[in-house]
Amino acid sequence: VNESHGRETLKVAIAGLGTVGGGTVKLLQANADLLERRCGRAIAITAVADRYRRDRGFAVDGYAWYDDAVEMARGADADVVVELIGGADGAAKDVCETAIACGRHVVTANKALLAHHGMALAKMAEARGVTLAYEASVAGGIPIIKALREGLAGNRRSRVFGILNGTCNYILTTMRETGREFDAVLAEAQALGYAEANPGLDVDGIDAAHKLAILATVAFGCTLDLDAVHVEGIRHVSPVDIAFAQELGYRIKLLGIASLTDGRVERRVHPCMVPVSAPVAQVDGVFNAVVADGDFVDRIVQEGRGAGERPTASAVVADIADIACGRRVPTFGIPVEHLRALPALPMSQHRGCYYVRLMVLDKPGVLADVTSILRDNAVSMEAVLQRARAPGEAVPVVMTTHETEELAMTRSLEQIGQLAASIEPPRMIRIEPF
Amino acid sequence: VNESHGRETLKVAIAGLGTVGGGTVKLLQANADLLERRCGRAIAITAVADRYRRDRGFAVDGYAWYDDAVEMARGADADVVVELIGGADGAAKDVCETAIACGRHVVTANKALLAHHGMALAKMAEARGVTLAYEASVAGGIPIIKALREGLAGNRRSRVFGILNGTCNYILTTMRETGREFDAVLAEAQALGYAEANPGLDVDGIDAAHKLAILATVAFGCTLDLDAVHVEGIRHVSPVDIAFAQELGYRIKLLGIASLTDGRVERRVHPCMVPVSAPVAQVDGVFNAVVADGDFVDRIVQEGRGAGERPTASAVVADIADIACGRRVPTFGIPVEHLRALPALPMSQHRGCYYVRLMVLDKPGVLADVTSILRDNAVSMEAVLQRARAPGEAVPVVMTTHETEELAMTRSLEQIGQLAASIEPPRMIRIEPF
Helix, strand or coil, X not given: CCCCCXXXXXXXXXXXCCHXXXXXXXXXXHCHHHHHHHHCCCEEEEEEECCCCCCCCCCCCCCEEECXXXXXXXXXXXXXXXXXXXXXXXXHHHHHHXXXXXXXXXXXXXXXXXXXXXXXXXXXXHHHCCCEECHHHCCCCCCHHXXXXXXXCCCCEEEEEEXXXXXXXXXXXXXXXXXXXXXXXXXXXXXXXXXXXXXXXXHCCHHHHHHHHHHHHHHXXXXXXXXXXXXXXXXXXXXXXXXXXXXXXXXXXXXXXXXEECCEEEEEEEEEEEECCCHHXXXXXXXXXXXXXXXXXXXEEEEEECCCHHXXXXXXHHHHHHHHCCCCCCCCCCCHHHCECCXXXXXXXXXXXXXXXXXXXXXXXXXXXXXXXXXXXXXCEEEEECCCCCCCCEEEEEEEECCEEHHHHHHHHHHHHCCCCEEEEEEEEXXXXX | CCCCCCCCCEEEEEECCCHHHHHHHHHHXXXXXXXXXXXXXXXXXXXXXXXXXXXXXXXCCCCEEECCHHHHHHHCCCCEEEECCCCCCHHHHHHHHHHHHCCCEEEECCHHHHHHHHHHHHHHHHHXXXXXXXXXXXXXXXXXXXXXXXXXXXXXXXXXXXXXCHHHHHHHHHHHHHCCCHHHHHHHHHHHCCCCCCCHHHHCCHHHHHHHHHHHHHHHCECCCHHHCEECCCCCCCHHHHHHHHHHCEEEEEEEEEEEECCEXXXXXXXXXXXXXXXXXXXXXXXXXXXXXXXXXXXXXXEEECCCHHHHHHHHHHHHHHHHCCCCCCCCCCCHHHCECCCECCHHHCXXXXXXXXXXXXXXXXXXXXXXXXXXXXXXXXXXXXXXXXXXXXXXXXXEECCEEHHHHHXXXXXXXXXXXXXXXXXXXXXXXX
16 A cells, blocks of 8 residues: 555655754664554665764764755755754754755754745745655644644634643743742743743743744645734733632633634734633643644644653654655645635734733722723623732732723723822733633 | 645545435535645545435435445445445445455445454555545544554554543543433433444443554554453443542543553453543543553643544545545555564453452451452552441442452452352452553
8 A cells, every 4th residue: 555665765864963853863763663664664864964073872873974964955865854953044944945955855843944934945845846844843742733734634624722832831830830930930940951041932932923823824724924923921920810810710821822713814822811621721731732623523632742852753753754655745734825815813803801910009999990991991891809908008900801802901901000009010811711 | 745736536435324424425515625725636526325315414416326335336436435334244344345346445434344354454455555544433533543653653652542432431421420320321322312222332342442453553553353352331330439439539431441561462441440630531521532652752642522423524534635635554554464463461461450349248357358358369459448337238348459460350359249248249440540
């Protein structure tokens, strides 16, 4: 059945021997027998590239060594170039472009590169007749790109969302479990290696936005548009909000959410309150989860490790195995020229429920001022929580709203923030029912 | 990139217009535009077969009609024959064999057929150079076959397990939520259409065993051996045990579990106690969940609807889309001749922890008799629960054990059952840590 059975060895060149590169080398070495059986042909590393030669705990003798990954992409004896350098531009981009131009397949784990240059790279790959594969770029070991493109091929997809950044999920989980502040937990996560020294890509939601932009395109067949993603990170999530969330029956998660409604695409990454009973609410620590809704399948949920040497290598090698077996799919599920430039739903027109926390001086009339602002903006309150009462001191007032338009919320919060009794900017977290 | 783009229409013949057949026709009609865009070629139904002509709520004009599905498999103008008749033998088997013999690809949702005749059918398909696809046969809409064969292709798989039968999960969930007996909940499930009039295939674990046998072969590359699956159903699960499970921090689920340890394959389907925090413990009602462990990916968990017209059609059409795009995989991940006849681990050698419930007359010395039997069989108790005390009356005594060998448990339970104070056979439920 598999035409590849009996075919010659697939030659692989690996650019970047960091965490994921090392994991990929180890996997291809450790499971070479299995891969040969499953692909009907051997998969062999022929070349590796890294700027530094040092002992990495695995053997690289027998592989051609390149200090310059671009040179490897051009000159190595390889059918596939695996780009594991990282970064939206620079060497990573050069390696992919060079490999494609030389007629080699490209496998990458690089979400930043895909989010910024995915359309152009996919177009190049199509023109050259090679594969550009990137399963490892979204949700680590979870084969979500394959599930969307192939497993749900028969479905009109309406929504895809999930926990796409393990660092943020680890920080939020630890904040909930320990009651500690964001800064302290981030510092600990950095010490443990769960967060980068420069944590902005993760905690500011940018990494999740890269992944969401890719998922939206795969799910809906729309053009890839990173700028259309509304992004908020988790720096402003406070222990107070986490405690109120618990009390209200929610958990706070950083979600990436893409949905297609009436031909308009909504793409957003921000902290959400989700019911404790929701599937994503149960996914804690460094784990990722992705939920996909389709008109026939209803909903599938996938969970697994979203990062790390071995799970990411698993996804990289799945792409290599597809190439070895001759299984091909257009980069984003359909050819680039058929991706539709669907209009984006601006965040101001988003509709949903909201959690709002104000810090106000507990003076007579404050709640009346607040509620009349909400009424004037046509925001309907669902519940109010105000427990601690200390006249003249700052107390948190928490409200949840019925479904309303984001613009009305934004205006309300601006006006509330200008009240004399309001001693810090109101905090808002969107409530998601799923 | 996709060689199929621009190719001619893929012609599909559908055998069986029951629930899943109807869903498949509806999907291919409703999402024809999407499928054409994603596959680069149209997918068109050319023929349908069913024993009865009646109004089914969808149009079949324009399709060649066959009363005899085998005749359709032989004579229809079709590249793919979709077998949705069901049953391990008879027409379903004849249709698949005929279609393969005529050089047509086969897509089926038929786990019974695969479990009984999968090896022979796969061999025929390989010899004829056609695809035999069966994503819909396991876990409905969840693309677990694709995830195992392709998404986790780089992994040495050590275990795959899950909730594989929605009817049993619905019954167990409802029993837990309502405290009612199995018989009453089964009757209700039958009235609601969640259970068949003849419920044995589901509640006796046979359907789950079919699916598990398939999963084990795909996961481990071992020969498909339905007889090697140890099967117990849920008829003996009682509200008493469900209540004790709750108290001990467990939920009772019917799981199918396949594992590969030291070259031996364990395949079993039986009620399990799983910690409430385990991913599968949270999956209630008619939903399915499958967990796969691999050496690099660690673990992925997939949840979704395990049955029903539309989710099953989603999986059927995913297989059709793979055929339309020319994506091919050997039926069980590797060619049939390479499947290994790995030795099975007999259930008597299974090692695990156990929950045991005895109904005994509360007479002096009973517990001493029970504990000395366990000691003599080298079974180490973890905990004992005996609350209600009514001298001379029957009371439940519940024990949990440390890890022990099944044979020691079986012997202990036989001996305990023979005690004069024991008024009904002891009940045992295996405790699984995952």
